[in-house]
Amino acid sequence: MNNINKIYRTDLVETxxxxxxxxxxxxxxxxSVTGPSGSGKTTFLNLAGLLEPTSTGTYELDGINVVGLNDxxxxxxxxxxxxxxxxxxxxxxxxxLFENVDVPLRYRGFNSKERKERIENALEQVGLxxxxxxxxxxxxxxxxxxxxxxxxxxxxxxxxxxxxxxxxLDSLMARQVMELLENINKSGTTIVMVxxxxxxxxxxxxxxxxxxGQVCDFTLYQNNKVExxxxxxx
Amino acid sequence: xxxxxxxLAKKSLLKTPITTALMVLAIALGIGVSMNAxxxxxxxxxxxxxxxxxxxxxxxxxxxxxxxxxHTYDDMPMQVTYQDAINIQRMTPSIRQIxxxxxxxxxxTQDPDFAPILQSARATQSDFFEMFNIEFLYGGSxxxxxxxxxxxxVVIAEELNERLFGGGDNLGKNIYLNQNSYRIVGIxxxxxxxxxxxxxxxxxxxxxxxxxxxxxxxPVHEYPSWGNxxxxxxxxIDTYQDKLNSEIMWIQYWVELENNDKKSDFLNFLAGYVxxxxxxxxxxxxxxxxxxxxxxxxxxxxxVVGNDSNILVGISFMFLAVCxxxxxxxxxxxxxxRAPEIGVRRALGANQAQxxxxxxxxxxxxxxxxGVLGLVIANIGLFILRNQYDGFDVLAxxxxxxxxxxxxxxxxxxxxxxxxxxxxxCTTLPSIHLKTQ
Numbered sequence: 001m002n003n004i005n006k007i008y009r010t011d012l013v014e015t016x017x018x019x020x021x022x023x024x025x026x027x028x029x030x031x032s033v034t035g036p037s038g039s040g041k042t043t044f045l046n047l048a049g050l051l052e053p054t055s056t057g058t059y060e061l062d063g064i065n066v067v068g069l070n071d072x073x074x075x076x077x078x079x080x081x082x083x084x085x086x087x088x089x090x091x092x093x094x095x096x097l098f099e100n101v102d103v104p105l106r107y108r109g110f111n112s113k114e115r116k117e118r119i120e121n122a123l124e125q126v127g128l129x130x131x132x133x134x135x136x137x138x139x140x141x142x143x144x145x146x147x148x149x150x151x152x153x154x155x156x157x158x159x160x161x162x163x164x165x166x167x168x169l170d171s172l173m174a175r176q177v178m179e180l181l182e183n184i185n186k187s188g189t190t191i192v193m194v195x196x197x198x199x200x201x202x203x204x205x206x207x208x209x210x211x212x213g214q215v216c217d218f219t220l221y222q223n224n225k226v227e228x229x230x231x232x233x234x
Numbered sequence: 235x236x237x238x239x240x241x242l243a244k245k246s247l248l249k250t251p252i253t254t255a256l257m258v259l260a261i262a263l264g265i266g267v268s269m270n271a272x273x274x275x276x277x278x279x280x281x282x283x284x285x286x287x288x289x290x291x292x293x294x295x296x297x298x299x300x301x302x303x304x305h306t307y308d309d310m311p312m313q314v315t316y317q318d319a320i321n322i323q324r325m326t327p328s329i330r331q332i333x334x335x336x337x338x339x340x341x342x343t344q345d346p347d348f349a350p351i352l353q354s355a356r357a358t359q360s361d362f363f364e365m366f367n368i369e370f371l372y373g374g375s376x377x378x379x380x381x382x383x384x385x386x387x388v389v390i391a392e393e394l395n396e397r398l399f400g401g402g403d404n405l406g407k408n409i410y411l412n413q414n415s416y417r418i419v420g421i422x423x424x425x426x427x428x429x430x431x432x433x434x435x436x437x438x439x440x441x442x443x444x445x446x447x448x449x450x451x452x453p454v455h456e457y458p459s460w461g462n463x464x465x466x467x468x469x470x471i472d473t474y475q476d477k478l479n480s481e482i483m484w485i486q487y488w489v490e491l492e493n494n495d496k497k498s499d500f501l502n503f504l505a506g507y508v509x510x511x512x513x514x515x516x517x518x519x520x521x522x523x524x525x526x527x528x529x530x531x532x533x534x535x536x537x538v539v540g541n542d543s544n545i546l547v548g549i550s551f552m553f554l555a556v557c558x559x560x561x562x563x564x565x566x567x568x569x570x571x572r573a574p575e576i577g578v579r580r581a582l583g584a585n586q587a588q589x590x591x592x593x594x595x596x597x598x599x600x601x602x603x604x605g606v607l608g609l610v611i612a613n614i615g616l617f618i619l620r621n622q623y624d625g626f627d628v629l630a631x632x633x634x635x636x637x638x639x640x641x642x643x644x645x646x647x648x649x650x651x652x653x654x655x656x657x658x659x660c661t662t663l664p665s666i667h668l669k670t671q
Contacts (some may be wrong), residue, residue, distance in 0.1 A: 046665040049581065051580070051581060051663065051664045051665040051668065052663045052664075052665040071585050071586045072585045072586075072587070074585075075580070075583050075584060075585035075586075075588075076583070076585070078580075078581065078582070078583050079582065079583020079584075080583070084581045084582065086578075086668070090574065090577075090578045090581075090668070091578075092575050092578060094245045094246075094249055095245075103578070103579060103582050104582040104583050106235065106238055107579075107582065107583040107584050107585075107588060108583065151582070155583075
């Protein structure tokens with residue numbers, strides 16, 4: 001992301017949610033994003049996930065300049081390259097686990113055999129293959145988040161965006177989910193995770209902090225030890 | 235994806251059964267009422283003889299003097315006199331044409347236990363059946379010679395054959411019409427053109443007659459007309475023969491002409507006939523003339539589809555619109571309530587068109603259900619009409635095209651009304667939907 005600005009306008013107010021925002025995430029990285037409430041973390045996540053357009057600036061995702069693409073192209077990129085994990089899980093309550101994981105695969109256009117294989121593998125990966133006919137309401141919070149992770153993984157995305165993935169979970173569940181994310185990252189998937197929890201943020205390879213819509217500094221971690229801290233001028 | 239959307243629609247509709255039931259009921263009421271009006275209008279406006287509609291012509295003659303008036307827009311009588319019917323037929327023997335009039339009898343069989351039944355009948359000529367494409371189960375029409383040499387022969391329709399004999403081939407058997415014995419020469423298949431174009435007097439949608447006798451028998455047995463007898467001036471009529479010689483107009487007259495040249499020739503002949511009759515002291519008006527109207531023109535001339543019928547259709551469709559506006563409100567509320575799910579779907583890769591289609595399919599399913607229930611409501615309405623009012627038994631009946639049209643109208647109208655809610659949902663940014671979590 002280079003010189004990204006995001007401005008929300010109403011009749012009376014103009015809010016600069018992100019200003020001259022610059023960030024480069026390498027393939028295979030695990031980046032945590034922290035910052036106080038209202039700093040622009042969610043806006044960053046929405047822009048990174050192509051859920052809303054930037055006001056100005058350039059954004060290149062996996063070699064594609066995504067600024068100015070139409071809805072169909074953006075949706076295709078979201079579907080094929082990005083996986084989402086939300087704080088509130090965002091499973092569709094009327095669909096069972098199998099059908100929930102099936103959602104992105106339907107839009108991908110896979111045939112039923114391939115979809116079935118991918119769904120079973122993804123649910124297997126998060127340890128819920130035996131409960132695929134259950135509804136989300138029949139699962140615990142941690143299990144629901146694992147289903148959401150399975151849904152994000154089923155399409156084998158290059159890039160995983162996680163918005164407070166452990167925010168609604170107790171510490172045990174949170175640890176399990178975090179371990180799952182770390183394993184996914186080890187298999188080569190790039191992860192950007194927004195979190196309030198400094199402990200979790202430290203488990204990432206790199207932490208960036210957003211304040212007032214700008215990246216104010218970042219920290220590199222290796223084996224949970226601080227190796228470098230560098231101020232970044234926004 | 236269509237079947238996936240259908241599956242999602244089923245889940246969504248079952249999730250909110252009361253809202254779904256309200257929407258289906260609103261659509262069904264609108265469709266039921268409009269289909270009722272449309273059916274009545276459709277039956278009125280359909281051409282009952284599409285295959286020969288442009289070859290069959292109702293004949294009209296302006297035979298009245300300056301005092302006489304009729305209620306048609308051009309003041310032309312809709313029937314002809316007996317003498318004109320006989321004259322024209324004699325003068326143009328090579329042209330297929332028929333005179334006919336409605337009459338009626340008390341009918342008995344040779345079975346002494348059979349109670350007599352009163353039945354309307356049609357006195358006509360042998361070509362009537364072929365002109366109007368009436369098919370036969372057994373036998374056929376009486377021979378052409380009977381049109382000139384009267385004989386007690388009769389054609390009965392299959393419904394009456396069923397009633398009199400329990401069906402089957404009963405050619406050669408005798409029945410009694412007003413105690414005169416008639417030999418059955420033909421049993422025709424059921425024939426009920428809607429409207430009853432060949433005789434629009436006394437009920438444009440009444441059932442066709444079940445008994446046909448030779449027109450040539452009228453002067454023999456002096457059968458009365460059960461239809462209209464339109465006179466226009468004082469005449470002394472003491473006997474049946476007086477009526478035959480009078481200016482009373484009571485005969486329906488149809489001519490079959492294959493092409494425009496023949497029609498033109500026949501109109502020329504009519505002009506000559508009018509001039510001839512003027513010389514004989516009849517046809518006093520300056521605008522005395524003969525006209526020919528094909529089936530469609532004849533129905534329009536007789537205002538079979540009146541303005542009131544069209545207005546009724548308009549009002550019923552406005553009612554449908556009101557029902558659909560209510561449905562739009564409910565749909566909008568339902569769809570917007572589902573915003574978080576839409577946000578998730580959009581985030582996971584659904585594009586606007588896919589979300590739009592998903593919702594339109596759901597709306598289409600609603601429309602289909604509303605259409606089916608609307609058909610039931612419409613048929614209940616038509617059933618009540620048929621049982622409450624005379625002459626509605628043919629008119630208030632849905633044909634196949636209406637059965638197909640009802641769900642199609644319901645689906646199209648509902649999909650149309652669902653366009654805005656679906657558009658609202660699909661054009662909102664996914665991040666906005668996700669914020670509503």
